[in-house]
Amino acid sequence: MDQIATPQIPVTVLTGFLGAGKTTLLNRILTERHGKRYAVIVNEFGETGIDNDLVVNADEEVFEMNNGCICCTVRGDLIRILGGLMKRADRLDAIIVETTGLADPAPVAQTFFVDQEVAERTRLDAIVTVADAVHLAGQLGEHHEAEEQIAFADVVLLNKTDLVGDADLSGVEARIRRINPYAKIIRTARCDTPLDAVLGLNAFSLERVLAVEPDFLTSDHDHEHDEDVTSLSLTSDAPLDLAAFQTWFGRLLQTRGQDILRSKGILNFAGEADRYVFQGVHMLMDGAPMGSWPEGAPRVSRLVFIGRNLDGMGLREGFEACRAA
Ligand SMILES: Nc1nc2c(ncn2[C@@H]2O[C@H](COP(=O)(O)OP(=O)(O)OP(=O)(O)O)[C@@H](O)[C@H]2O)c(=O)[nH]1
Numbered sequence: 001m002d003q004i005a006t007p008q009i010p011v012t013v014l015t016g017f018l019g020a021g022k023t024t025l026l027n028r029i030l031t032e033r034h035g036k037r038y039a040v041i042v043n044e045f046g047e048t049g050i051d052n053d054l055v056v057n058a059d060e061e062v063f064e065m066n067n068g069c070i071c072c073t074v075r076g077d078l079i080r081i082l083g084g085l086m087k088r089a090d091r092l093d094a095i096i097v098e099t100t101g102l103a104d105p106a107p108v109a110q111t112f113f114v115d116q117e118v119a120e121r122t123r124l125d126a127i128v129t130v131a132d133a134v135h136l137a138g139q140l141g142e143h144h145e146a147e148e149q150i151a152f153a154d155v156v157l158l159n160k161t162d163l164v165g166d167a168d169l170s171g172v173e174a175r176i177r178r179i180n181p182y183a184k185i186i187r188t189a190r191c192d193t194p195l196d197a198v199l200g201l202n203a204f205s206l207e208r209v210l211a212v213e214p215d216f217l218t219s220d221h222d223h224e225h226d227e228d229v230t231s232l233s234l235t236s237d238a239p240l241d242l243a244a245f246q247t248w249f250g251r252l253l254q255t256r257g258q259d260i261l262r263s264k265g266i267l268n269f270a271g272e273a274d275r276y277v278f279q280g281v282h283m284l285m286d287g288a289p290m291g292s293w294p295e296g297a298p299r300v301s302r303l304v305f306i307g308r309n310l311d312g313m314g315l316r317e318g319f320e321a322c323r324a325a
Helices: 020-032 050-054 074-085 103-115 116-121 134-140 144-151 166-179 204-211 243-257 315-320
Strands: 009-015 037-044 061-065 094-098 120-132 155-159 184-187 230-236 261-268 272-281 284-292 303-308
Touching: 009 020, 009 103, 020 037, 020 120, 020 155, 037 074, 037 303, 050 261, 061 116, 061 243, 074 094, 074 103, 074 230, 103 116, 103 120, 116 120, 120 134, 120 144, 134 144, 134 166, 144 166, 155 166, 166 184, 230 315, 243 261, 243 284, 243 315
Parallel strands: 009 094, 009 120, 037 061, 037 094, 120 155, 155 184
Antiparallel strands: 230 303, 261 272, 261 303, 272 284
């Protein structure tokens, strides 16, 4: 008797180096009227739940994986969450996994082939890599994860085109092409791409990956993270002074932005009803109100830095000095 094949849930792995625009893309996907039911799995790197708060409130369920990189320590966690989702596959159209900016996508992709149950019930649809047109060239030289993310991509969103001239964009694009001649490259500003360019592609090809990395299925991908990159989280119960914070944070990124790869905070400023979000990618800074504080939640400011040599920068003292008088 013929067996009825179990439907496989398509999975999109969203990757890209720190600050490239993954959450921006995710929020675009979640706010579009797509009529689909997605489950989202978000992995963070020491970001004390900040990322989760930056993902828009949508109907979709968001599963947060903390404390560790998806490609290493928390892979078991990924399999466990997938296991739960597979039990209600009939109510799900797709799963989206957002990795940390420091993840090597290979072991994440491998999960969908080597774990038997996951392999039977899900299908890796595509690896979508968001690339930061401003910073990619520098990242490729310094962080091998950035190169892996490009190498494994089925689609590369060359993002932040609003900040880079045409000639430089062509240069970055050529660089991407040299690492990965197969990926589709789409130029975007704030990840403004139609959803059908990133979801439901059926683009991931095991054959192609095996051609690039013959031991993809068998190696245990015990890759080494850049030990120099660490994270530091700061919190404050006391309201902060907006002007003082802006001046400190702006100066800090100007002077230490080489080593501060990524920064983000959800902040409580004195006299402001709304939450504020401040973010940095190296020296580029962005800040805006982000709506009211959740009802009943304490107004605690949280700020996180990811980078090198964070200890010597007086971050804690600088942050504390921003308290409103
Ligand atoms: N100018 C400009 N800024 C952008 C663009 N896309 C994203 N940003 C900003 O870049 C910063 C990082 O964007 P995110 O979407 O949080 O990046 P991410 O890849 O999720 O970051 P991590 O998860 O921390 O690695 C934010 O301040 C965004 O507002 C873009 O196309 N142009």
